[in-house]
Amino acid sequence: MKYFILFITCLLFLSASLPEVRSAEPTRLPHAQAAAVGMNPQRLSEIDFVVERGLARDSMPGAVVLVGYKGKIVFLKAYGYRQVKPEKRAMTTDTVFDLASLTKPIATATSVMKLVEQGKLKLSDPVSKYIPEFAANGKQDITIYQLLTHQGGLIPDNSIKDYLDGPETAMQKIYDLKLYYKPGTRFAYTDVGFIILGDIVKRISGDSVHEFSQKNVFQPLGMQETGYLPADELKQRAATTQERDGHWMQGEVHDPRAYRLGGIAGHAGLFSTAEDLAVYAQMMLNQGSQNGTRVLKPETIDLMTRGYPVVDDIRGLGWDSLSRYSSNRGDLFSPRAFGHGGFTGTAIWMDPAQDLFVIFLSNRVHPDGKGSVNSLAGRIGTIAAAAITGQSAATAEVKVASKDSLDVLTGIDVLKREQFKSLNGKRIGLITNHTGLTREGESTVQVLNDAPQVQLKTLFSPEHGFAGKLDVSKIGDSTDAKTGLKVFSLYGKTRTPTPESLQDLDALVFDIQDIGARFYTYISTMGNAMRAAKQQGIKFIVLDRPNPINGIDYAGPVLDEGAQSFVGYHRIPVRHGMTAGELARMFNTEMQIGVDLQVIKLQNWKRDMYYDETGLTWVNPSPNMRSLNQAVLYPGIGLLETTNLSVGRGTDTPFEWIGAPWLKGMQLAEALNRSGLPGVRFVPVEFTPESSKFSGELCGGVNFIVTDREQFQPVQTGLEIAIQLRKQFPKKWETRNFNRLLGNQRVFDAVLQGESLMQIRSGYQQDLAEFGVRRARFLMY
Structure with missing residues (x-):
């Protein structure tokens, strides 16, 4: 417990710091040159x-302090005595x-996440x-995730x-230990959990955590002075700690349990220097690569460092996260900062949003x-954070769209530019609606109908119809007036293309904005059509389009197994952070559809883009999705519309208020x-749906004002609204249908029982983290 108390105390002070980097190996700069990369040398001298x-x-x-910014070491100095x-x-x-x-981290x-990335756990x-004997005394259900986040009951x-x-x-x-508390119900910082994780690394790989980390992390990065059991030359340069058995510990692990385990353990025993740690920090800020060497994938770094709520705390996987301390009050650190501390007097903090890392090493x-x-x-x-010039350290990351970022090409644009080579000579059916447009505003239907050597034979439409204007429960077949082609409705008597509708086709093409x-439901239509194409033995081609609310953020409970439906096609969270093409790849593999799938990729799209950063024209994807702002709100507010609330349908601003x-x-x-929900304020209103x-009827309600899109969390907001509705209006708010879109019985029960956000x-964080691993396999951008 002493380690935890020290670390949390250190965090509370250190949390006023740190920012992101994607540059090459850190280069040491004279302090006077720090200004060249945007650091104030005089401010740094306050250290x-x-x-x-x-x-x-x-x-x-004594101590050593190192500050890295934008890929450069801008401050490195030793003080006092190592002994x-x-x-x-x-x-x-x-x-x-x-x-x-x-x-630990x-x-x-890092070793555990490497094994996750390799698919070995x-x-x-x-x-x-992996350790059958660990199941003794009720510990059989403790998970890897729970150990990484210190909530495993140990x-x-x-x-x-x-x-x-x-x-x-x-x-x-250790295997025989009894539970300290019920797993998943508390956060309790534990060395024992990481001793077990180190053992798991050995059980899976055959190498100790020392050997595995050397082979897979430190040696590839050129970190020659980092590892367990330092050699004699390194011992001579080691800072002395305390006396043990009549001798001073120098290059010998201080932690008594790690010492008794032979100096190699998952919780303690690692030695390093400031400049070696700078290489590791730069790798983390570079999203897993350093100086041409990739150690982890960017998706793994994101998974490892994002903040996971763990009862009353926030943790990364092995790291502490500053997410719970972020607010709009002007702190010096960003919500993306992460780090850790050590009992001997060590600390490291990294902030990807500011390209900054701070290393403090002492033998206190x-x-x-x-x-x-x-x-x-x-x-x-x-x-260190305050020394960043040209901005206040509280300034949120401002993305200035480059020319390229305004030239996003959708799948149909790329297909057209490539002269339709993927469709040449094929008889195709096209699943689309009014959102199927080129960058210049041409209809995908017309483009493919006019394309030489492409035979557009038939059309299919999803919910809301071919023109995207209908808001009814069933839609019949129709005919496209411009081409004369029949339009089969996939939101009528059937929601799956019939064998008859697919006769004489070589491929089905999907082009709809999700x-x-x-x-x-457009992604459910896509999944059903993929199954039909497989059964008919024809190819399925997705003309990809951007995720309009960015492709980075995913959030919310994962759909329960057995709860699949047309409004919950697959076991993904409420906000999935994927494009239609990426989802098609996931459906095809995880649902074992096995269709011959091709995705025509976007060009110039970056995952952090919202739709207004693509340069593409906004077209209302459905009758009540009339702006990007409503799309940003939708994953949270949409959850509530199966209850006895109006979510603004029948008004000019659906999903921007409830009542x-x-x-x-x-x-x-x-x-x-x-x-205290981030990035949003709430205003009482009255409105009357038409x-x-x-x-x-006149409705009392609340209007949602998104004040900071980068901070705003729609699913979190939707859940907090549900919590407050249950608390404030327990007899008025009807909850029996709330789980229809939520799709997670555990979360539904928690709302009814009055649990906090x-x-x-x-x-649900363990399932969400596992989704992050699954998702990474299918990302294309």
Whole structure:
């Protein structure tokens, strides 16, 4: 527990810091040149004052501080002594430090994520799958994810007596431990959990966490001074910690349990230098690659470092996250920052949004264990972030669209430019609607009908019809007036193309703009059509289009197994962060459809783009999806429309407000504004729908004002609204149909039972993290 207390205290101070990098290997710059990359040298020099004051107060005998910004080392300096007893030895920038709990993320969690990336384990796997003897005493259901996020039900530290008879006996006693609490119900920082993770690395790979991390992380990155059990030359440069058995520990692990385990453990034992750690930090900020060497995929870095609610805390996978501290109040760090601390007096923080990392290494436990560096390390992080010039450290990342970013080409644009080579000589059916347009506004129907050597034989339309104007439960077949082709409705008597409609076709082509939410039915139409194409033995081609609410963010509960329906086609979260083409690849593999699939990719689209950054013309995808703002809100607000609420259908601004004759808008708005949801404010309103639910009735309601699109979390917002509706209007709000679009019984029950948003989100984070692993296989951009 002492490690956890120290680390959290360090985090609270250090959280006023740090930003993202995608450049080459860090290059050391003279301090006077720091200004060339946008750092204020005078501000950085304040680090000297802070550290010198710490030395004067005996906070530690010495330290090394390194600051990296935009791929450059802008500050590197040694202070004080690496040893004061039995004689003094000066600290140098190449001093080797016992990293203590930095071992957890840098060696162990990175190794685990490498195994996840290789498909050798899943985050949702129970530990007992790899260590059967661990299942003793009710521990059979503890998962890898729960260990990585410190909510596996294990004691923080078992007795040191358990380690006195050697590593083999010590591990057996760990396997035999009883549960400390019910897994998944608490956050309790634990060394034991990471000892187990280190053991899992060995069970799967055959290599200890030391050997595995060397082969797969440190050696590929050229980190020659990082590892367990440092060699004699490195030991000579190591900072001394404390006395053990009559000798001073220098290059020998300080943690007593790691020492008894032979110096190699998942929770402690790693040694390194500041400049070696800078290489690792740069790799993390470069989304997994460094100096031409890729260690992890970008998707794995994102998965590892995003903030996961774990009951009343926020964690990354092995990392601590600053997400829970982010707000709109002007802090110095970004919500994307992550890091960790170590008991011996070490800390590392990285912020991808500002291209900044801060490394603080000390031997604060030397000579008597009484040193304390919490606030000192925190102030250094604050100074580093504040030294960034040209912006306040609180400034959100501002994306300036380049010319390329305004020239996004959709699948039909690319197909046309390539002279339809994928369709030449083929008889095709086209699944489309009014959103099937080229960049210049030409109809995909007309383009393919006019294309030489392409035989457009028939058309198919989804929900809302071929023209996208109908909001009815069933739509009949029709004829396209311009081409004379029959339009088979896939939202009428059948929602799947019939064998008769596919006769004499060589391929089915899909070109419809999705909206980015699981229950938007166009992707279900696509999945059904893929199955029909497989059964008919014809090819399926997706002309891809952007995810209008960006392709990075995915959120919300994953659909329960067995809950699949037309508004929940596959086990994906409410917001999936994928394009239609990527979803087609996922459906084809995971649902074992097995159709001959081709995706005509977008060009110039980047995953962080919203639709207004593509340069493409917005076309309402459906009658009540009339703006990008409504699309951004939809994954959260759409969840509520199966209940006795109006979500604004029948008004000019659907999904931008909710209401009901029984709802007191001021009461609900006050409660929601108090909740602290990021990037949104709530305004009480009254409105009268002209059609749909509560047509002609005056409704009290709440209007949603998105104040910061980058911070706004629509699914989180929708769930908080449900929580407050249940709390404020328990007898008025009807919940029996709420789970229809939510699709997750556990979350539905939690809302009814009055759990907090943090508790609810923590309940589905393991499934969401596992989706992140699944999703990564199918991403194309």
